[in-house]
Amino acid sequence: MFDVGGRGDLSFNDMAYAGLERAVKTYGARLTTKYLEPTSGGQGREELLRLLAEGKYDLIIGVGFLFTDAMTKVAKDFPAARFAIVDGCPDAPTANVACLLFKEQEGSFLVGALAGMYTKTNKVGFVGGMKIPLIERFEAGYTAGAKYANRKVAVYADYAGTTGEAFKDPVKGKELALAQYDRSADVIYHASGATGVGVFEAAVTRNRKAIGVDADQSLTVPANERLHILTSMTKRVDVAVFGTIQALIQSSWKPGPQVFGLKEGGVGYAVNQYNKTLLTPYVPKLEALKKDIIGGKIKVPSTKLELQTFLQSLGK
Amino acid sequence: MRSRGRLLLLQAAAPIVAVFAGGVIASAIILAIHENPLSVFGLMATFNMQAGSVASILTSATPLIFAGVATAIGFQVNVFNIGIEGQYYIGAFAASLAAFGLRGFPAPIHLVLIITAAMLGGLLWVWLPAFLRRRRGAHEVITTIMMNYIAFNVVLYLLGLVRDRNLGSTVRIRTPLFPPSAQMPHLAPLLNALGAPIPGYSPLNWFLVIALALAIVVWFWLRRSRFGYEARATALNPLAAEAAGIVVGRVQFVMFLVSGAVAGCVGLSDLLGRAGYFDIDFPKGLGFLGISVALLARNDPLGVIPAALLFGYLNRGAEGIQAFTNVPREVITILEALIIMAIVVAYEIMTRYVRVLRKQEVA
Secondary structure (H helix, E strand, O other), X not given: OOOOOOOOOOOHHHHHHHHHHHHHHHHHHHOOOOOOOOOOOHHHHHHHHHHHHHOOOOEEEEEOHXXXXXXXXXXXXXXXXXXXXXXXXXXXXXOOEEEEEEOHHHXXXXXXXXXXXXXXXXXXXXXXXXXXXXXXXXHHHHHHHHHHHOOOOEEEEEEEEOOHHHHOOHHHHHHHHHHHHHOOOOEEEEEOHHHHHHHHHHHHHHOOEEEEEEOOHHHOOOHHHHOOEEEEEEEOHXXXXXXXXXXXXXXXXXXXXXXXXXXXXXXEEOOOOOOHHHHXXXXXXXXXXXXXXXXXXXXXXXXXXXXXXXXXXHHO | OHHHHHHHHHHHHHHHHHHHHHHHHHHHHHHHOOOOHHHHHHHHHHHHHOHHHHHHHHHHHHHHHHHHHHHHHHHHOOOOOOOHHHHHHHHHHHHHHHHHHOOOOOHHHHHHHHHHXXXXXXXXXXXXXXXXXXXXXXXXXXXXXXXXXXXXXXXXXXXXXXXXXXXXXXXXXXXXXXXXXHOOOEOHHHHHHOOOXXXXXXXXXXXXHHHHHHHHHHHHHHHHOHHHHHHHHHHHOHHHHHHOOOOHHHHHHHHHHHHHHHXXXXXXXXXXXXXXXXXXXXXXXXXXXXXXXXXXXXXXXXOHHHHHHHXXXXXXXXXXXXXXXXXXXXXXXHHHXXXXXXXXXXXXXXXXXXXXXXHHHHO
């Protein structure tokens, strides 16, 4: 079941759908699938979940943390059905709810390292949407990656606001990005939903680079912005969705938090036909860093506090 | 005498013809996407008979009755309050502040305080457009629409200030949870005791009863009070009313404020009967639906009740169609809008026809 906005958002929901499609292709004969989209507001969300549960679907996936409360309620009433939430988790562990969570900091670390290596001015930027712990996780990973790759780099970080609107404010995104570019940053990473549209516009205006988020944004932006996108930090909702369906079919499905990091292929950086040549010199280094993170040699910080400790350890 | 009977019959037939016309257009679309309209409508009808569906229809009709009555109050006297949307957002947020901010009151007092806060919130948001119209003649359609935008952003900003920071790993942007004294009791236990098999999970609550009572009270107020008479005179012919000594501007100002105060209560059923907190997922658009409800009810407070129920019915039917057929969500949204449009158009045609008949009779 999709979040409001539904299919066609070129990012979150569409990626979840891609995961569902892949499952149908792989296990077609054994699967009956159904996707629904609620109207905004909690009542429809809960009612549709209930209908699916009554319809004896084995696994019901809610795409987006907004499903957390409705799903917690419905899961309690249908102990035999299984549920999964992307990006969310019930407050108390529930025996039939899986939480599909992502280590955004790990992917952010890699694109941060890329920014650190790429920058000529030793200044890189970050534009976040709403200032909440989830988005600060992107910032922490990015800063850590940039500094790890290049000790001399300075990271500017700005947020578009403290409300949900901060994720759909391209004007603010453009202003913040322009300000950072004018302070001679030459790469800016955004984790700000539709606000990032403004960041890309600013990158074109100042002829600098930007880094996308969630999906491979080089593929979806207007053609004139493409060459300004260095890469995108991909959050593979499709991998998580496919994984949880596969686990169900192979009878290895588990409730509780399941974290998708670099190791699980849940996050990463995008290589496509537009940025391939540009990235080639950096790829070996990025792959080495990836190995170090997966092997545990680098512990990527996920909060501001952990970031401080991480930076101190770098200083030594 | 014979033609009078025919008139009455025609008026009664209008809504039925309208629903039928809506159904025909909808069928064409369903056929176009290679589904059988009869089985789709059949499914909708049987699905909507289930106890869970009835509960759902009543639950979604509750805020629509408030929104419809609020709109009708304004429209009755030619005040086009398009700002119900913003007024209920502010009302719901004010109610939330009273709900988690005030502690230690017994439930009945706490609920009354919260409802008062909601009405004051709605009043606050309607006051400026009402004042501007009365004093400066600013057109309320423009001012109230602008106030809607301001309301959404003000509420989001304030929500950021008061949001609960002690939530687990999942980011949820919402106020602290309301205490039990701020929760409206559900109707399911009572209805079950009366033999109605409303499922226990249903958030159907006493706000439905309050909404019904409100519609009746407003109807009485407009029919039986002196002010109501002035309002109806204003609606029929403002110039004649003015000439008869009614201060039309004042009547409209008062009705505008009342409309806003009622609008403040639109979100309460969702807020106090279901969610128990205010978050970024709080239902939007109920105010605009309220306009359709009021139009369908021809601005009659009592007519708002069946109109709101029809919207609840379509909404639940859409859920059933989405869950049990392959008709995609987009088509269902189009269907809903088409049925509503067909009803409005058919209604209009019937009314005109009736008018023509009347004229013939006079001549």
